[in-house]
Amino acid sequence: MKLSIYRYDPDKDAKPYMKDYEVALDHADRMLLDAMVKAKAQDDSLSFRRSCREGVCGSDAMNINGKNGLACITKIADLPEHVTLRPLPGLPVIRDLVVDMTQFFKQYHSIKPYLINNDPPPERERLQSPEEREQLNGLYECILCACCSTACPSFWWNPDKFVGPAGLLQANRFLADSRDQATAERLDNLEDPYRLFRCHTIMNCVDVCPKNLNPTRAIGHIKDLMVKRSV
Amino acid sequence: MALTPLPVRKFDAIVVGAGGSGMRAALELARSNLKVAVLSKVFPTRSHTVAAQGGIAAPLANSGEDNWHWHMYDTVKGSDYLGDQDAIEYMCRRAVEVVVELEHMGMPFDRLESGKIYQRPFGGHTQAYGSAKMAMRACAVADRTGHAMLHTLYQQNVRSNTQFFVEWMALDLIRDPQDGAVVGVVALEMETGELSILQAKSVLLATGGAGRIYWATTNAFINTGDGLGMAARAGLPLEDMEFWQFHPTGVAGAGVLITEGVRGEGGYLLNKNGERFMERYAPNAKDLASRDVVSRAMTTEIKEGRGCGPDGDFLYLKLDHLGPEVINQRLPGIREIAIKFGNADPVRDPVPVVPTVHYQMGGIPTNYMGQVVAPEGAGKEAIVPGLYAAGECSCVSVHGANRLGTNSLLDLVVFGKASGEQMIKDMRLHPTPHRTLPKGAGEPTRERLARLDSANSGERVVDVLNDLRRTMQAHCGVFRFPEDLIKGVQKVEEIASRAKRIFIQDKSKTFNTARVEALELENLIETAMATIVSAEARKESRGAQARSDFPERDDKNWMKHTLWYKEGNRLDYKPVHLRPLSVETMEPKVRTY
Numbered sequence: 008m009k010l011s012i013y014r015y016d017p018d019k020d021a022k023p024y025m026k027d028y029e030v031a032l033d034h035a036d037r038m039l040l041d042a043m044v045k046a047k048a049q050d051d052s053l054s055f056r057r058s059c060r061e062g063v064c065g066s067d068a069m070n071i072n073g074k075n076g077l078a079c080i081t082k083i084a085d086l087p088e089h090v091t092l093r094p095l096p097g098l099p100v101i102r103d104l105v106v107d108m109t110q111f112f113k114q115y116h117s118i119k120p121y122l123i124n125n126d127p128p129p130e131r132e133r134l135q136s137p138e139e140r141e142q143l144n145g146l147y148e149c150i151l152c153a154c155c156s157t158a159c160p161s162f163w164w165n166p167d168k169f170v171g172p173a174g175l176l177q178a179n180r181f182l183a184d185s186r187d188q189a190t191a192e193r194l195d196n197l198e199d200p201y202r203l204f205r206c207h208t209i210m211n212c213v214d215v216c217p218k219n220l221n222p223t224r225a226i227g228h229i230k231d232l233m234v235k236r237s238v
Numbered sequence: 239m240a241l242t243p244l245p246v247r248k249f250d251a252i253v254v255g256a257g258g259s260g261m262r263a264a265l266e267l268a269r270s271n272l273k274v275a276v277l278s279k280v281f282p283t284r285s286h287t288v289a290a291q292g293g294i295a296a297p298l299a300n301s302g303e304d305n306w307h308w309h310m311y312d313t314v315k316g317s318d319y320l321g322d323q324d325a326i327e328y329m330c331r332r333a334v335e336v337v338v339e340l341e342h343m344g345m346p347f348d349r350l351e352s353g354k355i356y357q358r359p360f361g362g363h364t365q366a367y368g369s370a371k372m373a374m375r376a377c378a379v380a381d382r383t384g385h386a387m388l389h390t391l392y393q394q395n396v397r398s399n400t401q402f403f404v405e406w407m408a409l410d411l412i413r414d415p416q417d418g419a420v421v422g423v424v425a426l427e428m429e430t431g432e433l434s435i436l437q438a439k440s441v442l443l444a445t446g447g448a449g450r451i452y453w454a455t456t457n458a459f460i461n462t463g464d465g466l467g468m469a470a471r472a473g474l475p476l477e478d479m480e481f482w483q484f485h486p487t488g489v490a491g492a493g494v495l496i497t498e499g500v501r502g503e504g505g506y507l508l509n510k511n512g513e514r515f516m517e518r519y520a521p522n523a524k525d526l527a528s529r530d531v532v533s534r535a536m537t538t539e540i541k542e543g544r545g546c547g548p549d550g551d552f553l554y555l556k557l558d559h560l561g562p563e564v565i566n567q568r569l570p571g572i573r574e575i576a577i578k579f580g581n582a583d584p585v586r587d588p589v590p591v592v593p594t595v596h597y598q599m600g601g602i603p604t605n606y607m608g609q610v611v612a613p614e615g616a617g618k619e620a621i622v623p624g625l626y627a628a629g630e631c632s633c634v635s636v637h638g639a640n641r642l643g644t645n646s647l648l649d650l651v652v653f654g655k656a657s658g659e660q661m662i663k664d665m666r667l668h669p670t671p672h673r674t675l676p677k678g679a680g681e682p683t684r685e686r687l688a689r690l691d692s693a694n695s696g697e698r699v700v701d702v703l704n705d706l707r708r709t710m711q712a713h714c715g716v717f718r719f720p721e722d723l724i725k726g727v728q729k730v731e732e733i734a735s736r737a738k739r740i741f742i743q744d745k746s747k748t749f750n751t752a753r754v755e756a757l758e759l760e761n762l763i764e765t766a767m768a769t770i771v772s773a774e775a776r777k778e779s780r781g782a783q784a785r786s787d788f789p790e791r792d793d794k795n796w797m798k799h800t801l802w803y804k805e806g807n808r809l810d811y812k813p814v815h816l817r818p819l820s821v822e823t824m825e826p827k828v829r830t831y
Binding site: 016017018019035037047048050051052054055056057058059060061062063064065066080082101102103105108112116119120121122124128130131132133134135136137139140143147148150151181184186187 | 429
């Protein structure tokens, strides 16, 4: 298998370049990450993040043959013989495939990603019906890998002003929670020409999400709530 | 030439690690007005708590009768009577409180029709002190409980403005030579490659486990025992390191975990004859016997030629009879994993599984307040001032020789919280200014890094690491054989001496992952050495330690905790705490399920 990988080390490289690796696979190598670990065994300076290797931690998001995804759950069998790997688009590159995610997390933090309920907590759990709990499915599973936001042209254009699909998916996760009391505050926080309304339903986010989540639909729900409260 | 001193930053408290226990402690500390730093070598939600699946134990009694006494009994029995009964009582008594708190924080637990938290059965958790009836004790968020818990804890820390140092790897503890008090850590900022001293009045190690010492593991790449290495290098002992849990259901060939919750929901194991073999090994609990029992049964099936597949080297986990509705609602993550890593859609096909290293019961010795304790003078458990440990890197010991499923997430939040509380209490009780840093603080760490930076030839990190992992796999597995253990100790010693000659080609300052992996290797070696030396010395079978030459538990000689020291590769022992806090001792019995 041939991997062409984006390389850039600010300590020594004037500019980025692509470097090719020939990787001999064996039967234990199922996922792209397995091949990358072999490439790193050839050249220990190749830098990328990885941890759980099963698609739940969100570390190894990257651009794989032009499409964002997680290396650890991208099957080698589903890839062509020659694979090109680049860092997630639109974020500053620290080194090789390692990007600076500060802006991405800043947007996530900006939506107040925590339950707000000002009632004194009861002795036991707050009650929630199975139907109410089901509203959180498709939202809470986000792993903050940034595949979606860095595939979004609106986020590329205004990463400082547009919350982006990942942050908005989480905004909806708390709006949808029957235990949360901050609906008005959350909507106020998003009522802005950029923060929410820069989403033009391009749907790249849905296309790339490795957890099969649907940020566009979540954004639609938020927009519905905005409309409902204005009439 | 005199080196410039390392930059120093001062905090009241430092938490090393941002998994479940580190973030639960951080939350407690954030509620004080102390200056706190949380260091993590990965972004907090990438910590391996995220991969926990099946649930968190708490006797909420939402589906049938339950109470902390029963939970305590199961945990003591599960530990094969090596767990400290004071700590176990403490954990079980605080379980309801901490789980309810998680719910209040917003953790999206699955729900019953009553609106209460959904609970499922799990291995070794029973009603009425080990009766044949399983307790519904595992509070679950589908099969993503760890993910939901870790994200909830991170969210609450965002709310509390916790100061995170993300992608900072702690490398060593700094101790005051006067009394051994811990006064800070030396840490590497990965993005810049710079070393700093983070000075503090109290330091909590919450660095997780080290399952990467084995070839086949459910653990993430990052689980390299960094806190264990730090403690060992600082002269502290590691406790009960021979006890490693093999989870019965790792996906064969891939290692990725399939939760015990599958069997909690009604799935079961089959051998090549289609036989539900667990009925022979554990007539009452069957597939929900505790993990050491199931893993031994599976290994025996494979060894006796009843394994599945062309090489007869795995078993099948059947769950299609649960129906697509239960699978999609309660086990959606498992379905995803089985399809991706096991080439089997569990709605139709059984999943190929094999016992796989999963959890380290041992660790840095602590009491149930999270204070690190070590022998000093005549006492076996003198408090190490300023140092705390919680979660998988610690040994409280609530899991003893074998952990019950869902007790690990509980351990994280109970002892994460308890450590945070104790750190605050200790600092308030003795309000003192920062101590002066000892002369040459951080220099041994700087020398380690300088050697790595200057070496241009030697052993490759990846080769030494792979040899270590293969050695542990072959010499210290589910069943342990005396010759293998003796030879294993020699091999790990050889590997450890090779590790002194490692070199890396990457000399960059910026995000140098080769350097990080080299530093992790040193921590893995300490962990592996502690494991195999302790296992070789323990001449009995108990929990996860199953020896061919000593097949029985030996309470007379071995009802004691192992303590391993790096210096001289030396062992010591200390008694098990048999007395609980308020109830009667749970006396050792023959352990059957």
